[in-house]
Amino acid sequence: MRLESIDTLVSRALSEIGDPDGAVVPGIQPATTFRRGPDGELIGDFSYRRTSSPTIRAVEGVLNRLDGGEGCLIFSSGMAAINAFFGAQPRGVRVAAPTVMYHGAQDWLHRLDERGDIKLTLFERLDTEGLIEAVAEGCDIAWIESPLNPTWEVFDIAAAAEATHAAGCLLAVDSTVAPPVTTRPLDLGADIVFHSASKYLNGHSDVTAGALITRRADEAWAETEAIRVLLGSAPSPFDAWLLLRGLRTLGVRYRRASESALRFAERAEMIEGVQQVLFPGLASHPHHEIAKRQMTGGFGGMLSVLVDGPDTAVAAAAATGVFTAATSLGGPESLIEHRAPVEGPHSVVPDNLLRLSVGLEGADDLIADFEEAMAAARGRGSR
Numbered sequence: 001m002r003l004e005s006i007d008t009l010v011s012r013a014l015s016e017i018g019d020p021d022g023a024v025v026p027g028i029q030p031a032t033t034f035r036r037g038p039d040g041e042l043i044g045d046f047s048y049r050r051t052s053s054p055t056i057r058a059v060e061g062v063l064n065r066l067d068g069g070e071g072c073l074i075f076s077s078g079m080a081a082i083n084a085f086f087g088a089q090p091r092g093v094r095v096a097a098p099t100v101m102y103h104g105a106q107d108w109l110h111r112l113d114e115r116g117d118i119k120l121t122l123f124e125r126l127d128t129e130g131l132i133e134a135v136a137e138g139c140d141i142a143w144i145e146s147p148l149n150p151t152w153e154v155f156d157i158a159a160a161a162e163a164t165h166a167a168g169c170l171l172a173v174d175s176t177v178a179p180p181v182t183t184r185p186l187d188l189g190a191d192i193v194f195h196s197a198s199k200y201l202n203g204h205s206d207v208t209a210g211a212l213i214t215r216r217a218d219e220a221w222a223e224t225e226a227i228r229v230l231l232g233s234a235p236s237p238f239d240a241w242l243l244l245r246g247l248r249t250l251g252v253r254y255r256r257a258s259e260s261a262l263r264f265a266e267r268a269e270m271i272e273g274v275q276q277v278l279f280p281g282l283a284s285h286p287h288h289e290i291a292k293r294q295m296t297g298g299f300g301g302m303l304s305v306l307v308d309g310p311d312t313a314v315a316a317a318a319a320t321g322v323f324t325a326a327t328s329l330g331g332p333e334s335l336i337e338h339r340a341p342v343e344g345p346h347s348v349v350p351d352n353l354l355r356l357s358v359g360l361e362g363a364d365d366l367i368a369d370f371e372e373a374m375a376a377a378r379g380r381g382s383r
């Protein structure tokens with residue numbers, strides 16, 4: 001049977017995990033160790049939880065099917081996954097990445113570069129052409145995010161894959177903001193997909209986890225798994241189980257957030273004190289055409305607003321009532337963050353940028369909240 005919808009695929013993949021009692025929800029297996037038979041042979045597939053265990057394997061099976069890979073590994077955080085991925089590469093590997101990207105991952109790349117573990121090139125032009133120029137100068141791994149946090153440029157993944165492969169380089173895509181209900185990078189030619197599962201995949205702001213999905217279960221992949229086992233960076237079974245639960249509603253959550261964010265972005269452009277709204281769903285966004293093609297299930301709930309100064313940004317983030325002032329993204333509750341100070345010394349993010357994660361509240365309430373917060377921040381409001 002060919003499934004039409006990724007939501008059906010999620011539902012099928014979850015139900016196929018199976019349960020001896022026919023329970024429609026898989027159980028949690030918390031055991032750290034697994035019994036052996038009389039000759040010392042393992043009874044099932046598992047020996048010790050640090051290596052893997054049933055609940056972890058269950059989530060990996062679902063995520064692997066969602067992204068269409070040859071293997072999936074989950075970790076106790078997104079950064080643990082990134083760490084294992086780069087740790088598995090040969091010393092001195094040449095890595096190209098954009099100047100704007102998830103700051104924690106970029107900090108880590110800088111550290112690896114300073115130690116001589118990788119040779120890092122950051123490219124300034126934040127689009128597909130910028131990537132193509134960077135890899136043409138010699139590269140082993142290109143690491144991109146699409147959309148790019150927190151300015152939301154979109155890379156044309158198919159074109160990027162073609163160019164990186166022509167340059168003898170692998171393409172790894174951080175698709176945290178575009179989960180498989182909207183984009184499947186491996187289908188477009190990418191070699192590795194990464195997700196911070198702490199964000200949309202879990203979607204309830206109560207788990208940190210990371211996932212890698214690979215096109216090829218090759219030697220580097222086996223090394224990535226060995227690093228996870230030896231460092232003990234698999235998530236707990238309970239976190240893995242919560243992730244299974246969160247995945248059940250991924251499609252509806254993502255579509256709802258996408259619709260609200262689009263409505264919000266269109267209205268935010270008209271609010272006094274707003275200079276620019278960065279959101280790939282807006283026709284004015286420079287990569288809107290690519291986004292329309294590539295983000296088939298919605299543009300997501302992430303957008304940024306450039307306001308008329310850093311003071312306005314700080315005051316507006318402090319004045320909201322529906323948006324919560326906090327970092328992270330992809331949860332049910334909408335979040336607002338004055339981003340630059342959070343990112344630290346390497347950041348090139350403008351200091352008048354507010355990053356918003358639109359959640360599941362009513363879009364009109366979110367718009368009214370932000371509008372009032374902006375008015376208050378600019379000294380004309382009544383709040």
Ligand SMILES: *Cc1c(COP(=O)(O)O)cnc(C)c1O
Nearest residue numbers: 077078079102149176196198209
């Ligand atoms: C949060 C995030 C990460 C890091 O993941 P953690 O789960 O916080 O370790 C990486 N990339 C992007 C785009 C993120 O938003």
